[in-house]
Amino acid sequence: MIVSVRDGSLHIEEPDNFKAFSFRVPIGATLEDVDAVRFDGEHAWISQRHLKDWPPRRSDQDWQNRLNAMIDYARSKAWVDEATQAIRAHVVRI
Secondary structure, rough: OOEEEEEEEEEEEOOOOOOOOOOOOOOOOOOOOOOOOOEEEEEEEEEEHHHHHHHHHHOHHHHHHHHHHHHHHHHHHHHHHHOEEEEEEEEEEE
């Protein structure tokens, strides 16, 4: 799953790839916190709520179940901020 922000909205590429999780940023773009994403210098932290509410898959129960499994795996690796419920993502510059 590749996440990016376009025009202030969350965009997901490869939404059925639950084996990889990254945040794509154009080279030269500044990393500014937005409602769905915050940055800590090395990683992006993506809001679980925004992922789960992503309009194309909001009512797709199978996709939601697979997303929850990915989140559970991330939690087992300490890649979930329990205070904010955000998931850590690797930042990829394109």
